[in-house]
Amino acid sequence: MPAALTIGDFSRATQLSVKTLRHYHRVGLLAPADVDADTGYRWYTTDQIQTAQVIRRFRDLDMPLVQIHAVLAAPDLPTRNELIATHMASLEQSLARTQSAVASLRDLLAGPSAVGPVGQRTVGAVMTAAVTAVITMADLVPWYLGALGELHATLDARGMRPTGPAGGLYAGELFADERGEATVFVPTATEVPRLGRVEPAVVPAAELAVIEHRGSLADVDRAYGALAAHVANHELRLDGPIREYYVVGRQDTADEKAWRTDVCWPVFSTGVANGTATSSGS
Known part of the structure; x- marks a missing residue:
């Protein structure tokens, strides 16, 4: 049976703040393995560390929480991969727009507009x-x-x-x-x-x-x-x-x-x- 961690120790293990972990619990993204009925203390298990790391990587890629939830809840690998691929395509389009805007700004700052008569x-x-x-x-x-x-x-x-x-x-x-x-x-x-x-x-x-x-x-x-x-x-x-x-x-x-x-x-x-x-x- 995996070992249990307090929310503080789990926070240190995953580098997710206690505030963030509590929010993920509220929205149903990452629920603790157990919540003490008397004290309300949250307990996580060591096998949840990888899930938390996956969530953090998705957040680093600006994936909305609702999409992360859909990925984690996907019924099979092809469905999960399709959801991830869709978000990656969105990121690539955003990057292309950013690169185009940067190139246009550099061209604009370089001198007068190169427009026709x-x-x-x-x-x-x-x-x-x-x-x-x-x-x-x-x-x-x-x-x-x-x-x-x-x-x-x-x-x-x-x-x-x-x-x-x-x-x-x-x-x-x-x-x-x-x-x-x-x-x-x-x-x-x-x-x-x-x-x-x-x-x-x-x-x-x-x-x-x-x-x-x-x-x-x-x-x-x-x-x-x-x-x-x-x-x-x-x-x-x-x-x-x-x-x-x-x-x-x-x-x-x-x-x-x-x-x-x-x-x-x-x-x-x-x-x-x-x-x-x-x-x-x-």
Whole structure:
């Protein structure tokens, strides 16, 4: 029979504080082998040391207590391994985001933004399949991915092909108030019937100041900054949603370095182009 340890000795053996051990007992993660009915003293056994060490390692990897409990309670090894693998994948994604943010910050601090020139573009009205909603800035990315996936799935199901790159319209309130209207659209040759969130919509004609952003959208703010500065200095800006055209995006390649996004600011046409003029909707 394994030897018994007081909570103090067990704390020293596992390097988990008494406060932490009491918390783990309360939440049902690591219950002592015995609790004295009269004194309330907790007693642990030596064969619980390894379990405590496993818990500590998982906490070092920022695994939530509820997930640790699920791992320890897993009915078999494959289930346990799947739970651990899921958390490891989450850690790898978090690390990748951190590395990307660090690289972007270093690049930003190294000098002026390496962004392309600003051009001017005239676009005509175009029929699209679209998804529109009032969203928060925090929900923008998952909402955008879901809407774009739904649009392409709907067009595929109806045998319709896009006539140009997907795009987005983003109201000023979304940036200023962190909540506003957003539309993701895919140009189509004919009107698409309503289905779920997907509906036909005409994206209106506009005169736009345009800058191309290359790479991940995580640092697209640099393109926005350069575009805003150009418009403030050279154009007569108009109120209206910002446009983005996803010339090469997630639907085309998983390589973020190959992504190309046109960021567009509505402006008043003066008849003088400050860059390349085109009548396409891309």
